[in-house]
Amino acid sequence: MPQYKLTYFDLRGWAEPARQLLHLSHTPYDDVRIPMADTEKSWENLKEKTPFGQLPVLNVDGFDIPQSAAICRYLARKFGYAGKNPEEEAWADAIVDQYKDFSVAFKTLIFAARAGKPQEDILKIRYEIFNPSRDAYFEILNKILKDNKSGYLVGDGLTWADLVVADNLHSLEKLKALDDDNEDHQKLRKYVEKIYSTPDLEDHIATRMDTEV
């Protein structure tokens, strides 16, 4: 079996779906986490050794793969979570890219809050940039789930697209971006519950370190 090493910060973040794929497939791996308290120093030493100056990086028998979606797709294809044929694989890819398009608005809001921008600016970003982008993205997710009927986003089983989308919905929940009185949001909450009750995933969800994002 190849030796896997996944390097990231000590967060769920962009590494969590890859960790879940490794867990689901019972694959031993080295879960290297740069401590957040010491990020600046540790990261400075590591940054130049990464392919693109970024994390996560998956190392497979000495070969580095950067970029979270590329890492997940690589693992998903190895372990049978990429889709059952080329059309399902393309559909999983498309959904992940749709999520990544939405994540631009998501990151804008997160970074504005972290940068300590005035509350007025943060609210402006929330209502003018984040909410419209979220609503359009949620409409697409709910349409896919309604049309697909299986409870999964692609075909009739779990794919890496479910792991990526559910992880972000979990972050949105933590950031109070899901509303109790919105039916579309409730449907997505139920969807996350379904994904997270997957056998072989439940124990990971219950015991992992669960950060805000």
Added chain:
Amino acid sequence: MPQYKLTYFDLRGWAEPARQLLHLSHTPYDDVRIPMADTEKSWENLKEKTPFGQLPVLNVDGFDIPQSAAICRYLARKFGYAGKNPEEEAWADAIVDQYKDFSVAFKTLIFAARAGKPQEDILKIRYEIFNPSRDAYFEILNKILKDNKSGYLVGDGLTWADLVVADNLHSLEKLKALDDDNEDHQKLRKYVEKIYSTPDLEDHIATRMDTEV
């Protein structure tokens, strides 16, 4: 042979690398272009019928695939331009995602110019957002090309990552974002020349409708 229909606006844009993959593989396809002069009306009718309310969409024997990278990856794997093994495929994926990260800054500049923002604002975006993102991205591209030695981004042959990256560099050239006195930029110009002199691609490049982006 499957029936392919690629629908996009009458631009290179996010559809051009897919057109190039279909051309390289001598695959007949229906190249549906929404006329720019009539975009609003035609697009309004079509938008609701697309999976995500966006173009491009590739239809393969009645099955719709949205999202440009998902479309290209699907075609690249069919036609042998995705990489020679799972590691090369992951590396091509990672490079395309790195380009997509950069494209956020690229789009910010393009949209600011199109929205007719004051010149002062556009220059601020150019120098504070676009240029730093471009420089970091170009450094990565040149490092990859230097390390890889083949003249291609992945392995020893043409992949869809080359088509995506070269197409964007061609847009940057048209938008005067490559400098004559910058050695890194010259190397990337030579790289585009190499990609565009690929047999079976040269005639497409010479005869296509070449828009600004």
